[in-house]
Amino acid sequence: MPTPPVKGDVNPKQRQYEAMVRALSADLYRFAWWLSRSETVAQDLVQETFLRAWKNLDALRDAESAKAWLFTILRREHARLYERKRLEVVELDDTLPEDAAYASPERSGDAAQVREAIGRLPDKYRAPLAMQVLGGMSADEIAESTGQKAGAVMTQLFRARQQLKKLLGGRAAAEGGRT
Amino acid sequence: MNCLDFRRRISAEPRSRDPALLAHRDSCTEGCAAFWQRAQRFEDDVEAAMAVPVPDGLADRILLAHATGERRAQVGRRRAWLAMAASVLIAFGGVGMLWRYSDQHSLPALAVAHMPWEMDSLALTRPMTDDQVEAGFVGRATHLKGPAPGMVTYVHDCTVGPYPAVHAVTRMDDEPVVALYMPGKMDGKPGTFHRDGWDGRELQLHGGTLVLLAQGASRKAMETAERGWRAAIEGPAPASIGQI
Structure with missing residues (x-):
């Protein structure tokens, strides 16, 4: 024993x-x-x-x-x-996504593709998204943690998902589309 | 809540359990329930994608690093305490050694240490003449300003520690009292002492320091010797008004 x-x-x-x-x-x-x-x-x-x-x-x-x-x-x-060596991040278009991508999230593909797409999100979207998804934090908690207003965080979370869908939709189209 | 608000909220917080959102989902006839379903599936994909593999033993490594750090800090604190304790001990030791050195080089200690070589002088009983006593002081380049005390049985020039001295012995009622006079030594610390079986007095006179030593002598014998030597070395005290 x-x-x-x-x-x-x-x-x-x-x-x-x-x-x-x-x-x-x-x-x-x-x-x-x-x-x-x-x-x-x-x-x-x-x-x-x-x-x-x-x-x-x-x-x-x-x-x-x-x-x-x-x-x-x-x-x-x-x-x-990273205070002194902030990496350059390419900002993506903040406009609302196409309905098709928005309406077909199941086209997001496997985890690797989604992971790659998340990785391409700007820091300002990826960080609050990770805090929400991994940390289970509410918009208010993220706002408190990052020193922002809750409304601004809601916008970042909204845009993070829209851009993600756009990225995945574009990739799906390039690959011949998935259903 | 309208459909646009609902969809904006769900797009930002797909896992929200806000009753208002759920109520709209359940009552909407414009496809919001399906939108919600798709959002949930999309969120499942996002969650799965974000769940990157965690290195094996991560928690254990963190705990090990923490325990090691704490242990190192503990050892550091213990060492600091030991160093402090050692410093205190060294400081006490240093102070003790200084005190011991200072004590061993004090005039009472030097006077007592001088006595083992002069014990025979205490046994002499034949009184010396005033001239002989004066001659002993001249040997140390000093002169008596008053009459020599009565019953001086020994006078010799000696060295007490580093100090040149006149060594004399007076005798009263068969009690020998040693007088060690160090001309020119002006930093004496007047007082009485008892050391290694000797009773002593240290006196600061005008021209030097006088140490009286005796073994078991009476107070009267010591005071008589003190008065006698003070008058002899400094000269008779000026007459007081009563005496005039």
Whole structure:
């Protein structure tokens, strides 16, 4: 029979931290990956985020808000990391998509294609989209985290999806279309 | 809520459970339910695409790095405490050594340390003449300004530590009292002391420092010796008004 781990001298803060790492590190890594598009940078960002979280763990009052809190820390870490070497991003057309693409999201294709399309989104759309999809954050929470108004975030989320559909629709057409 | 608002909201927040949105979806006859269905499927695709593979053992690596960092910090804190404790010990040791050095080089310590070579002088009982006593002081380039104390049994020029001194012994009621006079030493610290079995007094006189030593001598013998040597070295005290 395996010996259970010794937990007698583990204090509540360490237990909370360990539980948080185990529960949220995967989503946090995915968010970091979508911000940086690099496995190594993403891992470093997650590591740094949890390091900062440990130092400020007393500030976390509510377990429900842990994920949004960590996402906010990570986004700031990423911003700090790329403060001086912001990558050039090609802005896409912000106009509303064609009805056809809008009406046929099932044409979005497999995960790899969608992933590639998400990767082509500008940072200002991809980041809030990742916060919403991976972090389960509401527009209000994203707005609070990014220091924007909720209306502006709603617009970014709307445009992110429209551009995604447009990108996937265009690719589908180039490939001969899919149904 | 109209269809345009509904579709804009669903396009921004497809997973929203806002009752107003759901109510419109369920009541709309313009195809909003189908729009909602498509939005859900699209969102499924987005979620699946965003769920990039997570490196194996990520959480464990984070916890390991954290534990290692904490351990290193703990060791660092322990080292800092040890260094501080060592510094305090070294400081105490240094202060102790300074105190010990200072004590061992104090005039009482030097005077007492001088005595083992002069113990025979305490046994002499034949009184010396005033001239002999004066001659002992002349040997240290100083002169008595008053009469020598009574019953001086020994006078010799010696060295107490680094200080040239006149070593004399007076005897009263068979109690020898040693007088070590160091001419020119003006930084004496007047007071009494007891050290290594010797009772002593350190006196600052006009021209130098006088140390009196005795083993078990009476207070009267010590005071008589003090008065006698003070009068001899500094000269008789000026007459007071009562005496005039």
